[in-house]
Amino acid sequence: MWRRMLWPAAILTLWSGVALANPGIWEREWPDTDFAKTSIRDWGEIISGGPPKDGIPAISDPGFHRAADESRIGDREPVITVEIGKATPRAYPIRYLTWHEIVNDTVGGVPVAVTFCPLCNSALTFDRRVGGRTLSFGVSGKLRFSDMVMYDRETESWWQQAIGEGIVGRYTGTELKQVPSWMESWAEFRSRNPDGLVMAEPDYNRSYGRNPYANYDSSRTPFLYNGEMPPHGIPAMARVVRVGARAWPLDRLAASGEITEAGVTISWQAGQASALDSGQIARGRDVGSIRVRDGQGRDVAHDVMFAFAFHAFYPNGRWMLD
Structure with a gap:
């Protein structure tokens, strides 16, 4: 692999x-x-x-x-x-x-x-x-x-x-x-913020746009990981949306489009490439974009991380399953 x-x-x-x-x-x-x-x-x-x-x-x-x-x-x-x-x-x-x-x-x-x-x-x-x-x-x-x-x-x-x-x-x-x-697609950001700012390419000799971790998020096990695997039969490399100490499987959100639970509304929209799939980031499979807001419509701090990482750092966290 x-x-x-x-x-x-x-x-x-x-x-x-x-x-x-x-x-x-x-x-x-x-x-x-x-x-x-x-x-x-x-x-x-x-x-x-x-x-x-x-x-x-x-x-x-x-x-x-x-x-x-x-x-x-x-x-x-x-x-x-x-x-x-x-x-x-x-x-x-x-x-x-x-x-x-x-x-x-x-x-x-x-x-x-x-x-x-x-x-x-x-x-x-x-x-x-x-x-x-x-x-x-x-x-x-x-x-x-x-x-x-x-x-x-x-x-x-x-x-x-x-x-x-x-x-x-x-x-x-x-x-x-x-x-x-x-995280969202470049097209989403640009459409919403045509006068927004985008970080310029750094002055380093790097293959920007290439994914040096090709096929990583379709592997069975994470690289250089020595901890426990997630419970409930959830694959280690499955993406989850973490809000506080709760984690929603991305697959569940993609199937629903929007879920309101535990005081937040989490929405999913197609169109964002995985950065860890194809050798070229732009060609990665579609994993979609997540937005998390509270009851007043304000953006909420969150993360979209692999399931193994959530379990490692939130061993007593709550899994928001179906």
């Missing part, structure tokens, strides 16, 4: 490049990280994903141009949409986040980190302000339950992307505020 996947060069080492976490060794690589302060009970949960610290380069202060002037992105390609207050809506294409995973930006005066973990399909946006301090995030190169471990450049504390929580260092136990954002 893995031979068919076009992993980034740093990950091609596969298991030969994977090493169990060892704070005694990593203290030399991370001299400013306080490993004595941590919520991790079993260091074996953390492994190296292959790339070293900043081997996957996060983007800071990205450039933007008008949506109407964009010509590189295919209509069905996914973007992460961020709309804050009266600020001009912004789209962060997954074709870029696949290779960079974190974008540090400021929208409407709010410093945000727009993040995407391909191995979990987790796309989350966080407020970068913690205790009156604005943090800047990078990619540590470490994984826990196949999910990206971020770090902040100010204290080099480690943060779990899927839950936005500090797990090693000064900010252990601190939770980042999640900012409502959602």
Whole structure:
């Protein structure tokens, strides 16, 4: 299976490049990280994903141009949409986040980190302000339950992307505020926001638009994952919509079109390509777009992640089945 996947060069080492976490060794690589302060009970949960610290380069202060002037992105390609207050809506294409995973930006005066973990399909946006301090995030190169471990450049504390929580260092136990954002097709964003802004292509030598994880979301098991599989016979790589500690299977939402439960209305619309299917993102199969709103019609922070990741980080979470 893995031979068919076009992993980034740093990950091609596969298991030969994977090493169990060892704070005694990593203290030399991370001299400013306080490993004595941590919520991790079993260091074996953390492994190296292959790339070293900043081997996957996060983007800071990205450039933007008008949506109407964009010509590189295919209509069905996914973007992460961020709309804050009266600020001009912004789209962060997954074709870029696949290779960079974190974008540090400021929208409407709010410093945000727009993040995407391909191995979990987790796309989350966080407020970068913690205790009156604005943090800047990078990619540590470490994984826990196949999910990206971020770090902040100010204290080099480690943060779990899927839950936005500090797990090693000064900010252990601190939770980042999640900012409502959602994944949708480029055509949806552009149609709704012709004068919106889209992130410009970063100045890196990357094959933007290519999916280096070809066929990943149709595999039976996640890559570099050493945790339990989901209950109820739900496939590990099935997409679920997480709102708080609840998860709705995407298949159920696609069949219904819209579901109102637990105080939220979740709608599904066809037209968004999977970023983790075909070798070219624009050609990925249609997985549709999700929007989550509360009773007043306001957007609600959520995630569309793989079922195994929800179970790993929300072991006592509630599965919203038929």
